Amino acid sequence: MASISFKHVVKTYDNGVTVIPDLNLDINDKEFVVLVGPSGCGKSTTLRMIAGLESISEGDLYIGDRLVNDVAPKNRDIAMVFQSYALYPHMTVYKNMSFALELKKTPKEEIDKKVHEAARILELEPYLDRKPKALSGGQRQRVALGRAMVRDPEVFLLDEPLSNLDAKLRTEMRSQIAALHKRLQTTFVYVTHDQTEAMTMGDRICVMKEGVIQQFDIPQKLYNKPDNMFVAGFIGSPQMNFLPALVEKAGEGFMLSVDSCRVPVSVAGLADYVGKEVILGIRPEDLHIEADMVEASGHALIEARIDLAEMMGSEIYLYYQFGGQKMISRIPSKYDVKEGDRVCLAPDLEKLHIFDKDTEKAIHQTLSV
């Protein structure tokens, strides 16, 4: 049993700066949880508190049923993969991997078996006698993983392990780490600032900002039902478009107006906002250029002159201004749109996001997962 549980954990540094004001987080046994957020959001501090490399100022941290606030890192039964890999430069790959086991006084045959098995899984067998200096970035990364693997830890901590790799290798290692999680069946806590990594790898994703959890949920929910504008903007690339819109009553439902665009919505929560402004969020792929969608949308149309059209291969990114805001749309590349063209785009009315202008919290999403 290696669930991890933060109960009202506070982290204040000696200089009086509080980076984690009040953290409550429950990570289940065998779960792959990704902590994601911009730099300085406290995700690495959170991970280091689990590792025991950072002390806890207040609150309790449990690994399994054990309170570990004052337990030394080596007694927590966790392994960590660092961003810089932190391989011992004077030891061979074999030694790097066997070091922890030797310290535990594990019998030699067992060490040998475990190291070779990990090396086989990670395809490191030909390199066991090499020093880290003689390895490529990807190989070093695998040694760091192997070093953690051989210890059979209850919890695996990974601190931005892929950020030093090139794009191709990163994709490759991403799937390797996901496969490793399935094979090992242990709890993984993974820190990254890259939302693609978060979305593709995590069972659940914890989005953080300034030490506060913004949303902790499965990837689909984060994408389709973000709790606030920060999550909506952080998850998804290119990021969601935000437009200030005026709420009007229209029969049974409501009407959101941005310039000439009038979007009908039927969200009960909007009753308190009549006559006020809210923020309308539309993902770039939910703005359609297809003729039938445009025709069917009535007044819910965004008309704009394209400032820039980026050809991405299978799709085109359109950059333009609307309602005083910079907007991005993603349309299939079969449509021939160029800079300076005037286009009409129809938002998918089923996939709109509405946020309170002041609190930035979601009023209600029209989409149901």
Added chain:
Amino acid sequence: MRETKEKRGVAFTIFVHMVLIFLAFLCLFFFYILIINSTRDHYQIQKGFSFLPGTHFMENLHNVLNDANIPVVSGIKNSLLVSVGAAVLATYFSALTAYGLYAYDFKLKKPAFIFIMLILSMPTQVSALGFVRLVEKMNMMNTLWPLFLPSIAAPAVFYFMYSYIQASLPMELVEAARMDGCSEFGTFNRIVLPIMKPAIAVQAIFTFVQTWNTYFIPALIISDNSKKTLPILIASLRSADFLKFDMGKVYMLITVAIVPIIIVYLLLSRFIVAGVTLGGVKE
């Protein structure tokens, strides 16, 4: 045009080489005199300088080694013991101190650093009297211990180690070792020390040579002939009875004294040259 440029280049190269040869001559000439004179006897030396070696090398060596008043063999042994001891202690404990100040956060970290730096500015002569009295109180007069034990506190070596460790030891390595289950002391001995090997090599050489050549403190502490180090022996030979004064022997003794240092330098010059830039550049 091109030709004149080339000619000028050649002239400049010749000029540079001449300057360098002259400087090299200034540096090496004294060693040459030393070695030549160690092969000549007292009267030949008194007659004046000669570029050619004499024939008394073995005789001088024999005289030096067999002088009952000048125990050269035990002098070399003592010097070796003291120098090696000082090199080992200075490098190990300076590295340990540097690591402590680098890796741990504690309240008096800054004052501790400043205190060590202050010691650096204190000349040996100033504290010599106090040191001798302390040694006396500890009943260590006329022993070799006070000649190398104080190397445990070597501020200059510490500062070098501190600069090196800052540039070449990422804290993540220490953290990785802690998570692997290494004790704090074990982390230092098994992870940090091997990483600091180049810095240790350089400082070991410097400390060795410096201790080998030290005269002042050993002269104050050691009076027993059998415990004297080489620099004291050389000095005592120079101030020996005028009638028995033998310049050939003096030169021979000095030659014997610098041979180990030359060997150490030749063997480890690679480290010394590399060491000058150590800590400055990260690999």
